[in-house]
Amino acid sequence: MIAAVLALAASAASPQEPALAERPAILDRTPDSLPRCERDRWAELATPDGRERVLGSLAPEVIERMNRAENSYRAAEYVTALEDLYAALDAEPDMPPALLLLGTTYFRLRRYGDCRLSLERFLGVSSGELWRTQALGHSYYSLGEYERARDHYEAVLAAIPEGLSESAEAVRGLALAHMRMGDNARALELLARVLELRPDHAEARTWRARILYDEDELEEALAEARRARELDPFEPQPWYLVMRILYDLDREEEAREAEAQWKVLDRVAQEVRSLEMRLRFQPRQYGLCVRLSELYASIGDVHATREALAKVVLARPAEVSEFEARAYVLDTLVRLEDEEGARVAALALEETCANVADAWRKLELFYATRLDRVNQVRCGEMYRRLGGGDG
Secondary structure, eight states: OHHHHHHHHHHHTSTTSOOGGGOOGGGGOOGGGSOOOOTTTTGGGGSHHHHHHHHHTSOHHHHHHHHHHHHHHHTTOHHHHHHHHHHHHHHSTTOHHHHHHHHHHHHHTTOHHHHHHHHHHHHHHOGGGGGGOHHHHHHHHHTTOHHHHHHHHHHHHHHOOTTSOOOHHHHHHHHHHHHHTTOHHHHHHHHHHHHHHOTTOHHHHHHHHHHHHHTTOHHHHHHHHHHHHHHOTTOHHHHHHHHHHHHHTTOHHHHHHHHHHHHHHHHHHHHHHHHHHHHHHOTTOHHHHHHHHHHHHHTTOHHHHHHHHHHHHHTOOTTSOHHHHHHHHHHHHHHTTOHHHHHHHHHHHHHHOTTOHHHHHHHHHHHHHTTOHHHHHHHHHHHHHTTOTTO
16 A cells, blocks of 8 residues: 555656746735735724724625635645735735745745745834834844844843743844854853743753854764754764764764664755655645655654645545554554554544445454454445345
8 A cells, every 4th residue: 555655646646747937926926015004004003992993894705714724734735825914915915914824834834035035025004013023033043144133132032921931032032143143151141041931842951062062072063963953862963962962072982873873863864855845835736745654754753744645635636545544554553663653543534434435444454453243343334234254
């Protein structure tokens, strides 16, 4: 079954698939093409009563566009979200909720310049919500504007309303801006604060390890890199740092072991990044989703494999049956020895393919390997009732 689906996936990922060059026209639009609103059009949004009144005055089609855009964003359908957001902003120029979502959508697409334009316009009409714009700081940072990033992160953190917790991601961004500007001591302090807010923040541990390594604090750097590796064993950077530090400490056998694992993870990570970027623009490419699930399964990343398999099901084209896609999911999770995920997949196969004899045969064999006699017999009876076997 896996071989058959992979063959179909290879076909789906062939040059016949829509190329990025054939992208939707909406990707050619930029925020500076949007119309401007009348002066003080959205001023009443700053008050609870005014907000309800202003949003209640919007045309139903604008509200529908916003609802669809939010749903598309949550489903990682970013191009579809852009289409609805531009339609909403053409109808209601500079509408703050639309500009905010437009900026974060562009950030997800890594179009940092367009994210910057969107969120700067958002602040022009909704300055009281500066605390919502940490993605603008991320964009400044990604564009190499480290001083602007630092200043914006500080402003975001200062503007967080009373009762809301400090943003670990804004603190992390502020730390990295300081690091890029040469202030490693302040960066380490801020990364320590990130870990107070989020003890499981593997990236903060990795950056602390990198800074400590640059400062020649090898033992402390090694300890941080190992903690990062424990928190995220499938991320190549902690393995790379462990390798480099161990070589510097003349612990060559351990270093070579770390290097071997780093090379495996780095090779997978590079292909994953390429696939995920393509899927940001064209999320329903079945072949790419299958390949993504295979990559994650190859390194044993259960959580990421489950997420990729969910994309496989959503991206299933007409030429791939529901049974084939669901059976592939089950086979992959069994191969990964993800017992919990496999049982969930088995239930999904049963619910979605109740009239497919082959589905019940696969379930019968699945439960047999788990010594689950009750379900094995039940599924076998359904298989024969649907005409499978000898009747």
